[in-house]
Amino acid sequence: MEKLRQHIEQITPLTDEEFTHIQTFFAIKRVRKNQFLLHEGDEVKHEFLVLQGVYKVFYVDNEGKEHIVQFAQENWWMTDYSGYFKKKPANMFVECLEDGEVLCLTLYGREKLSADLHKMEHFFRVKLTNGYVALQERIRILLSGNPQQRYEEFSKLHPDLLQRVPKKLIAAFLGVSRETLSRLSGSK
Amino acid sequence: MEKLRQHIEQITPLTDEEFTHIQTFFAIKRVRKNQFLLHEGDEVKHEFLVLQGVYKVFYVDNEGKEHIVQFAQENWWMTDYSGYFKKKPANMFVECLEDGEVLCLTLYGREKLSADLHKMEHFFRVKLTNGYVALQERIRILLSGNPQQRYEEFSKLHPDLLQRVPKKLIAAFLGVSRETLSRLSGSK
Numbered sequence: 001m002e003k004l005r006q007h008i009e010q011i012t013p014l015t016d017e018e019f020t021h022i023q024t025f026f027a028i029k030r031v032r033k034n035q036f037l038l039h040e041g042d043e044v045k046h047e048f049l050v051l052q053g054v055y056k057v058f059y060v061d062n063e064g065k066e067h068i069v070q071f072a073q074e075n076w077w078m079t080d081y082s083g084y085f086k087k088k089p090a091n092m093f094v095e096c097l098e099d100g101e102v103l104c105l106t107l108y109g110r111e112k113l114s115a116d117l118h119k120m121e122h123f124f125r126v127k128l129t130n131g132y133v134a135l136q137e138r139i140r141i142l143l144s145g146n147p148q149q150r151y152e153e154f155s156k157l158h159p160d161l162l163q164r165v166p167k168k169l170i171a172a173f174l175g176v177s178r179e180t181l182s183r184l185s186g187s188k
Numbered sequence: 189m190e191k192l193r194q195h196i197e198q199i200t201p202l203t204d205e206e207f208t209h210i211q212t213f214f215a216i217k218r219v220r221k222n223q224f225l226l227h228e229g230d231e232v233k234h235e236f237l238v239l240q241g242v243y244k245v246f247y248v249d250n251e252g253k254e255h256i257v258q259f260a261q262e263n264w265w266m267t268d269y270s271g272y273f274k275k276k277p278a279n280m281f282v283e284c285l286e287d288g289e290v291l292c293l294t295l296y297g298r299e300k301l302s303a304d305l306h307k308m309e310h311f312f313r314v315k316l317t318n319g320y321v322a323l324q325e326r327i328r329i330l331l332s333g334n335p336q337q338r339y340e341e342f343s344k345l346h347p348d349l350l351q352r353v354p355k356k357l358i359a360a361f362l363g364v365s366r367e368t369l370s371r372l373s374g375s376k
Contacts, residue, residue: 059328067331069324082321091328114313118306125302125309128316133270135323136257140247140279142330143255143363175331 001026003051004103007075011126012119022120025109031096038094044083046104050076053100054164058172059092068173071161077127097165147176151184189214191239192291195263199314200307210308213297219284226282232271234292238264241288242352246360247280256361259349265315285353335364339372 001023008014008022028051031037037048040060048055050072057070057078069092072078080092084107114121141153154174155162162170162185171181189211196202196210216239219225225236228248236243238260245258245266257280260266268280272295302309329341342362343350350358350373359369 061332061334062337067328069327069331081317081324085317085321114310118309121306121309121313122302125313125316128313128320129269129273132316132320132323133273135320135327136269138327139257139323139330140255142327143257144249146249149250 001028004049007049008120008123011123014119018117018119021116022113025113026103026105028101029104030101031099033096033099035096036093037096037102038080038090038092040090040093042090044080044088044090046106047077047079047081047084047110048072048094048102048104050074050078051101051103053096053098053102054161055094055096055100055102056165056169057092057094066172068169071158071165071169071173073161073164077131097169142175147174147180148184150174150176151181155185189216192237195237196308196311199311202307206305206307209304210301213301214291214293217290217292219288219290221284221287223284224281225284225290226268226278226280228278228281230278232268232276232278234294235265235267235269235272235298236260236282236290236292238262238266239289239291241284241286241290242349243282243284243288243290244353244357245280245282254360256357259346259353259357259361261349261352265319285357330363335362335368336372338362338364339369 004023004026005014005019014022026049029037031053037055038044052074055072055078056068057072057080058066058068060066070078078094080090080094082088083090083092087107110124114124141150144150151174154170167181167185168178171178174181192211192214193202193207202210217225219241225243226232240262243260243266244256245260245268246254246256248254258266266282268278268282270276271278271280275295298312302312329338332338339362342358355369355373356366359366362369
């Protein structure tokens with residue numbers, strides 16, 4: 001749980017007493033490569049804080065095609081947020097791409113922590129702010145039709161993910177073909 | 189300012205004293221059709237709460253093509269959030285599509301209100317949560333390549349915007365051609 005404390009304290013300092021209270025709301029879960037944390041149609045019980053590993057959040061359209069909404073790695077939060085916040089069945093899947101470890105937090109826990117501690121309400125607001133900005137940037141990149149720009153922006157923002165995630169998944173995330181991506185990244 | 193109070197009290201009740209403090213951070217601005225609240229390159233001084241009117245938030249790519257990131261109408265918040273939160277020059281424009289009125293809030297004001305009042309931190313967190321979910325849904329719609337699905341999802345979510353916003357702008361927002369949109373909406 002020390003990683004959780006470090007993660008929160010990047011935003012706001014905590015007393016030992018506060019952290020003792022906070023950690024009671026989190027549960028550790030170990031996951032294997034190719035294991036699913038969430039399936040379409042499931043109740044979205046948790047959001048996940050990645051302690052270790054890399055994950056993809058995706059959905060499958062009516063034609064059976066997979067669309068990647070988000071990748072996540074250490075210190076990122078992820079889930080099907082629409083289902084989580086609106087208490088509806090998941091539209092998305094969350095799959096683990098490497099062996100790893102996550103912390104699980106229920107919506108009840110999130111809301112209770114926010115109500116109990118102004119600091120935690122602040123923490124979640126800051127994390128949401130960063131997430132909101134990242135999604136707005138993602139929309140900007142998706143709308144600009146140029147595959148090269150999309151690839152360059154992604155490389156700039158996430159050089160680490162380029163190393164960890166298979167190229168075909170990055171191509172799916174950027175909405176470009178595998179061949180286009182190979183050409184842009186200068187490798188096969 | 190009564191509209192502001194109603195807007196906040198949809199999330200959290202306020203005392204008169206609290207609201208007196210809150211409203212000192214907001215300034216009213218009247219805007220005309222086709223007036224810009226923000227230009228690319230500007231310092232992003234404010235986010236805006238729409239009291240009246242309909243607005244578009246957009247950017248222009250290297251080829252001079254316009255991409256619409258967001259529409260906004262009454263009770264919606266808008267700005268170039270990347271510029272606003274990161275204190276960087278705007279990448280986007282905000283333009284008014286009808287005569288209207290907005291409330292302006294600085295980042296200093298937003299942070300100060302959140303620090304002063306746990307209730308306001310809660311208010312902004314809830315608004316960000318809704319905004320985050322809306323953007324995640326928008327990405328899902330953008331990624332699914334089918335223009336008909338995009339149009340249907342937009343119609344379901346925003347029947348009011350279909351009436352208020354010119355079709356060519358809705359086509360730009362959905363990333364489909366004007367002709368496709370006319371066919372889908374059954375009118376010219």
